[in-house]
Amino acid sequence: MSLFTLGIARGLLGQVLGMVIGMLLTCAVRILLGWEAWAAEPAWTVGAVCSIIGFLLGVGSLDDWLKWTKGIPTPLHHGPPVDKPAWTRYFSVDYNHKVIGVQYTVWGILLLMVGGTVAMIFRTELARSGLQFLGLDLYNSFIGMHGMIMIFAILLGVGGMANYLVPLMIGADDMAFPRLNALGFWFNVPGSILLLLSLFIGGWDAGWTAYPPLSARGPIGYQLFFLGVFAIGLSSIVGSLNLFVTLLRMRPEGMSLFRMPIFCWAVFATSLIQLTATQLIGTSFLMVSVQRALGMGFFDPRGILGEVSPMVGGGDPVLFQHLFWFYSHPAVYIFVLPGLGIVSELLPVFSRKPLFGYKWIALSSMAIAIVGFLVWGHHMFVSGYNDILRIPFMYATLLVAIPTGVKFFSWLGTIWGGKVHFDTPMLFVLGAISVFLIGGLTGPILATVPTDFPLHDSYFVVGHFHATMFGGFVFPFFAALYYWFPKVTGRMYNETLGKIHFFIMTPAFWVQTLGQMGVGVMGMRRRIADYDPTLGAGQIENWQMAVTIAGFAIAFGVMLMLWNFFQSAEVGVAAGDNPWRSRSPEWQIPSPVPEHSFPAPLHVVGEPYDYGLADAGYVTTASTGDD
Amino acid sequence: MAKNRRHFGIATVLIVICTFVVYWVLDSVLLKPAAAVLEAGPIDYLFDLHIWLIAFLFALVAVFMCYALIVFRARGDEGDGEHIHGNGTLEIIWTVVPCFVVIYFAWISTTMLIDLSRPNPDEYVVNAEGRQWSWLFTYPESGAVTADLVLPVDTPIRMDLTSDDVLHNFWVPEFRVKQDSVPGMVTHVRFTPTVIGEYVLRCAELCGTNHSGMLATVRVVSAEDFQLWQSEQLAQAQE
Ligand code: HEM
Ligand SMILES: [Cu+2]
Ligand SMILES: [Cu+2]
Numbered sequence: 110m111s112l113f114t115l116g117i118a119r120g121l122l123g124q125v126l127g128m129v130i131g132m133l134l135t136c137a138v139r140i141l142l143g144w145e146a147w148a149a150e151p152a153w154t155v156g157a158v159c160s161i162i163g164f165l166l167g168v169g170s171l172d173d174w175l176k177w178t179k180g181i182p183t184p185l186h187h188g189p190p191v192d193k194p195a196w197t198r199y200f201s202v203d204y205n206h207k208v209i210g211v212q213y214t215v216w217g218i219l220l221l222m223v224g225g226t227v228a229m230i231f232r233t234e235l236a237r238s239g240l241q242f243l244g245l246d247l248y249n250s251f252i253g254m255h256g257m258i259m260i261f262a263i264l265l266g267v268g269g270m271a272n273y274l275v276p277l278m279i280g281a282d283d284m285a286f287p288r289l290n291a292l293g294f295w296f297n298v299p300g301s302i303l304l305l306l307s308l309f310i311g312g313w314d315a316g317w318t319a320y321p322p323l324s325a326r327g328p329i330g331y332q333l334f335f336l337g338v339f340a341i342g343l344s345s346i347v348g349s350l351n352l353f354v355t356l357l358r359m360r361p362e363g364m365s366l367f368r369m370p371i372f373c374w375a376v377f378a379t380s381l382i383q384l385t386a387t388q389l390i391g392t393s394f395l396m397v398s399v400q401r402a403l404g405m406g407f408f409d410p411r412g413i414l415g416e417v418s419p420m421v422g423g424g425d426p427v428l429f430q431h432l433f434w435f436y437s438h439p440a441v442y443i444f445v446l447p448g449l450g451i452v453s454e455l456l457p458v459f460s461r462k463p464l465f466g467y468k469w470i471a472l473s474s475m476a477i478a479i480v481g482f483l484v485w486g487h488h489m490f491v492s493g494y495n496d497i498l499r500i501p502f503m504y505a506t507l508l509v510a511i512p513t514g515v516k517f518f519s520w521l522g523t524i525w526g527g528k529v530h531f532d533t534p535m536l537f538v539l540g541a542i543s544v545f546l547i548g549g550l551t552g553p554i555l556a557t558v559p560t561d562f563p564l565h566d567s568y569f570v571v572g573h574f575h576a577t578m579f580g581g582f583v584f585p586f587f588a589a590l591y592y593w594f595p596k597v598t599g600r601m602y603n604e605t606l607g608k609i610h611f612f613i614m615t616p617a618f619w620v621q622t623l624g625q626m627g628v629g630v631m632g633m634r635r636r637i638a639d640y641d642p643t644l645g646a647g648q649i650e651n652w653q654m655a656v657t658i659a660g661f662a663i664a665f666g667v668m669l670m671l672w673n674f675f676q677s678a679e680v681g682v683a684a685g686d687n688p689w690r691s692r693s694p695e696w697q698i699p700s701p702v703p704e705h706s707f708p709a710p711l712h713v714v715g716e717p718y719d720y721g722l723a724d725a726g727y728v729t730t731a732s733t734g735d736d
Numbered sequence: 737m738a739k740n741r742r743h744f745g746i747a748t749v750l751i752v753i754c755t756f757v758v759y760w761v762l763d764s765v766l767l768k769p770a771a772a773v774l775e776a777g778p779i780d781y782l783f784d785l786h787i788w789l790i791a792f793l794f795a796l797v798a799v800f801m802c803y804a805l806i807v808f809r810a811r812g813d814e815g816d817g818e819h820i821h822g823n824g825t826l827e828i829i830w831t832v833v834p835c836f837v838v839i840y841f842a843w844i845s846t847t848m849l850i851d852l853s854r855p856n857p858d859e860y861v862v863n864a865e866g867r868q869w870s871w872l873f874t875y876p877e878s879g880a881v882t883a884d885l886v887l888p889v890d891t892p893i894r895m896d897l898t899s900d901d902v903l904h905n906f907w908v909p910e911f912r913v914k915q916d917s918v919p920g921m922v923t924h925v926r927f928t929p930t931v932i933g934e935y936v937l938r939c940a941e942l943c944g945t946n947h948s949g950m951l952a953t954v955r956v957v958s959a960e961d962f963q964l965w966q967s968e969q970l971a972q973a974q975e
Binding site: 245246249314315316320322323326327410424425426427460461462463464465466467468469491492493496499500503504507508510511514515517518519521522524525526527528529530531539542543546547550551553554557558559560562563565566567623626627630631632634636637638639640641644645646648716718719720721722 | 765766767768769778779782783786787789790793794797798800801804805808809810811813815816817818819820821822823826827830831834835838839841842845846848849852853901902903905907909912913914915916917918919920921923936938939940941942943944945946947948949
């Protein structure tokens with residue numbers, strides 16, 4: 110078997126070829142125009158665009174559609190590849206949502222590790238004041254890199270959970286558009302490769318937010334970064350469209366919207382945001398890209414580009430921030446809503462009690478998603494936009510706290526009066542609640558403008574959003590990995606190692622986030638390579654050291670988890686179909702899930718969370734008569 | 737129900753204790769720099785109010801959660817919990833009460849914000865231009881141009897900010913307030929220094945390579961010293 114039977118190997122080759130072809134094309138056009146043949150920035154930009162297409166062609170994600178244009182029929186193949194070993198399907202284009210879900214998740218975890226490694230490098234630098242081993246530019250590239258890689262990782266993790274779970278939870282055989290689903294995943298691979306590659310052609314130094322004018326003047330790495338984000342954005346859009354249609358059109362008989370497992374509501378709300386907001390970050394980055402490549406000064410107030418272009422001035426740097434945050438604020442809810450859905454999904458199972466206030470939790474996700482569209486300006490309180498704008502954005506932002514509060518109180522109501530079991534997934538759910546609580550509670554102090562003045566762009570904000578993202582994504586994601594591991598592999602993970610992981614990671618994270626907030630209040634700005642050791646009456650270095658140590662502890666915990674999974678996939682005891690005694694459809698079928706998940710169409714005969722009510726069913730696969 | 741009432745009684749006591757403990761922890765970890773302007777008064781007051789709110793809400797959720805986890809742990813039995821689907825009254829209460837709390841916070845912040853940004857007819861204006869990676873201050877009244885900022889104490893100041901290249905941000909932690917400086921436009925930030933002393937202006941908007949080192953000295957001096965300094969500057973300029 111040659112390496113190139115693997116789709117991903119062909120894709121990577123296609124990406125390299127695409128890059129080379131794009132560069133040659135650029136040179137050819139320049140020669141025809143009578144210009145100097147080689148110019149690095151346009152060559153890399155066009156090369157990067159072509160490299161994405163090259164990857165998709167190479168991996169074979171466009172094959173079926175290309176055949177259709179020629180009138181060749183392509184029946185949907187559902188199952189392991191015919192003349193290759195079964196494992197190769199995970200490295201090639203496959204249309205089964207369970208395979209795609211695993212592909213998303215694994216790629217997401219890989220990026221999580223890369224992003225985490227970058228973070229540990231600059232955390233080590235920050236443990237002491239003064240510059241020890243990183244240069245200023247490299248440091249600046251690293252913080253942006255860490256941020257954006259982590260965002261990619263989160264989007265992939267969300268995609269993984271949604272793709273694997275949604276069809277299983279609603280008893281569908283697959284997603285509505287399997288080919289589009291595969292395309293949605295494969296966009297991520299060339300996208301993240303471009304992002305990583307950008308570090309080697311100069312990096313980019315304006316953080317993940319990439320505000321112009323800085324991002325319009327820095328190294329060429331920006332172009333690869335912008336295009337990488339563009340590819341990931343396309344993935345978000347097609348992926349969420351698919352989930353939307355699947356949720357609306359493929360539910361079984363009897364499953365009204367309010368009888369879906371609650372995670373489906375979270376995915377529904379998330380997809381709404383992804384489908385309608387992602388375009389804005391694409392647009393904003395594309396405009397900077399074009400400003401750099403063609404000299405169109407959209408965000409250039411007075412001809413900073415100077416001699417490059419006669420079209421100078423008349424642009425506005427603040428405009429970029431509006432476009433950017435119109436996506437990037439709702440995006441934070443893309444990161445956390447699915448995780449909060451996991452919390453709501455798991456709490457009833459491990460408390461053996463119905464979800465308290467199902468409709469309120471479901472609708473609070475929608476409320477967060479919708480109000481989340483109206484608050485982007487809270488990132489711009491000191492940006493120089495009109496002072497009056499601060500006030501409506503302050504009110505709108507504070508209102509988001511209300512549906513968030515509803516979730517917390519309903520979770521408490523779920524635990525109260527239950528019979529709580531403390532298996533590893535449940536521990537991570539409880540950890541998630543504790544951490545997201547810290548993140549949520551530090552939101553309003555940033556939302557009231559007078560207190561945002563001292564806190565904006567300080568480490569306090571860093572503490573705030575790490576708490577929201579760990580509580581809203583990382584902890585629930587880990588809970589989900591432990592919880593569904595037996596369903597995916599058919600084997601149980603090692604419970605002791607899981608608990609050790611939890612008890613290392615949770616206190617470490619509390620120290621990390623509190624430490625970050627502390628140094629922020631002391632006066633440390635965010636995104637600085639070096640800080641003033643006299644801040645906080647000289648205490649700042651102790652806190653920095655504590656945060657760094659906590660970071661390493663978290664990294665160690667994550668390694669432990671991955672080792673646990675690798676081991677247990679081989680030697681773990683057989684898990685059985687339903688080790689958690691869950692009522693959800695995916696636990697009523699064998700583990701691992703067979704190729705065609707459900708032997709017969711599902712019928713919904715009851716409520717999803719009727720724990721504690723004897724003989725109350727939720728779904729049956731038995732045919733109920735004549736349909 | 738009677739059992740629940742006892743649980744709630746115990747939880748309430750724990751919440752009160754926990755609120756004070758959390759407040760004390762936050763108060764000792766979140767060390768604000770000494771305040772050196774008039775505006776720090778209301779801002780720090782609001783900050784403190786928030787910390788109390790955070791302490792209370794944290795205690796509320798954490799105590800109920802930990803309490804429930806202990807009291808309602810499974811104790812090795814395989815049965816299920818109570819079959820309760822929710823409680824509409826409770827849901828409405830915990831939607832509406834927070835509504836009032838956040839509107840109250842938004843309201844006091846709004847009035848405070850209007851006070852903080854109200855123009856003062858006597859304000860002393862200084863122009864500041866950010867550039868990679870230093871500041872340039874010009875004093876329209878005297879025409880002086882400097883790299884360090886010198887300000888008279890107890891005088892309302894208005895900084896008119898702009899930038900020569902990329903975004904920067906005017907922030908002296910002891911002054912609390914903060915404002916971006918943006919190329920192509922003039923932004924304002926107002927404050928009244930109250931304490932004579934030396935501070936550091938720290939650029940708080942990522943501006944490229946040496947952003948971390950983009951600092952400037954700020955000296956707040958008495959009115960007489962300020963006059964003296966100004967005439968020195970003028971004399972130097974005339975040479
Ligand atoms: C109670 C709800 C929340 C409120 C009121 C709130 C408020 C705010 C405000 C006002 C800022 C701007 C701070 C500044 O730059 O000065 C901010 C920053 C941020 N928040 Fe939240 N937030 C909330 C929940 C969340 C959630 C759920 C997430 C999800 C991950 C999140 C992620 C972030 C991020 C990533 C930033 C920083 C972005 C950046 O500048 O890099 N927040 N938050
Ligand atoms: Cu936001
Ligand atoms: Cu700066």
